[in-house]
Amino acid sequence: MLAQTAQAETQHDLALVDIWSWSLDQSDDEIARLSTLLSTDEVIRAARFIKERDAMRYVAGRGRLRLILGDYLGIAPRKLTFAYNDFGKPYLTSASREDLHFNLSHSADRAVLAISDRFPLGIDIEQARPMEEDIAGHFFSPKECAILRAMPQHLYIPGFYRCWTRKEAFVKAHGAGLSLALDAFDVSLGSETTLRLERLDDTIGTPDDWSLLDLAVPEGFFGAVAALTAGTPVGLRYRS
Missing domain, CATH: 3.90.470.20 (4'-phosphopantetheinyl transferase domain)
Incomplete structure (x- = not known):
């Protein structure tokens, strides 16, 4: 118990980066739901994938990203807007929280997302x-x-x-x-x-x-x- 308490107090003293993780292999119904959250350019990009599995995983990644960021910002996921720096790193341009840093990565069927309101991150x-x-x-x-x-x-x-x-x-x-x-x-x-x-x-x-x-x-x-x-x-x- 003392060890658990000390660990909790130590974490309380840290600045925290939130980490989200999910599977990119979702049901057809969930993919259809997430597709409704995407922007026009994201829908076009999803349609360009040759393999259906890759397209569905892209939708699962971008759709869930929008859901999570929308929850942080109190904005409907469909209304989030993104821009990219000169080297392709995305950032939010939606009204309110341009200081919310985030970064997404995926490999095989796993996606991970890091979010911080203090630190640029990858x-x-x-x-x-x-x-x-x-x-x-x-x-x-x-x-x-x-x-x-x-x-x-x-x-x-x-x-x-x-x-x-x-x-x-x-x-x-x-x-x-x-x-x-x-x-x-x-x-x-x-x-x-x-x-x-x-x-x-x-x-x-x-x-x-x-x-x-x-x-x-x-x-x-x-x-x-x-x-x-x-x-x-x-x-x-x-x-x-």
């Missing part, structure tokens, strides 16, 4: 798959590649996906998209509880400006959240 989830090519050598920093190559074979895939999701979450939080070189910063590849950027090009900022956290995800997936917290302690609050 989130990434990936389903782990075997790899036959040296993806790390193309995208990771020399230090990260060296650490990954030194890992025992059975730890290579977990190490790779921890690195990938942490780097992708940071890139999305930073907002510069693919213009930000993935070797301009280092992240840890281990399963330690406390994470941080280990190196950041000084033209971008300092590692201490950022918080990096692992997501609790289903088995077979890896995920991470990055937020520009400027030293403020932050934690994750899982919602449903």
Whole structure:
């Protein structure tokens, strides 16, 4: 009981980022309902998918995103409007809360959404798959590649996906998209509880400006959240 109380008090002292997670494989009736919430451009985009499953998963992702954000803002989901920065990161333009930061990621049948009213953030989830090519050598920093190559074979895939999701979450939080070189910063590849950027090009900022956290995800997936917290302690609050 004392341990639970201490944990609750510790979380109470943290600034919290809300995390939502849901399945993209929904019933036909639910897809039909969510379709009514989409904007015209979203409906057009859904129609462009070649595979029906991909179209339905897109509707499940965007529709649920609108439901959740609409609930935070007290706005009908259909009335939410989005814009995108020069690198494709979306933000709300609906009247009232342009300061509500959010980021959505999906992989296979899972979607995850991070929301904060304080911090720019990014989130990434990936389903782990075997790899036959040296993806790390193309995208990771020399230090990260060296650490990954030194890992025992059975730890290579977990190490790779921890690195990938942490780097992708940071890139999305930073907002510069693919213009930000993935070797301009280092992240840890281990399963330690406390994470941080280990190196950041000084033209971008300092590692201490950022918080990096692992997501609790289903088995077979890896995920991470990055937020520009400027030293403020932050934690994750899982919602449903």
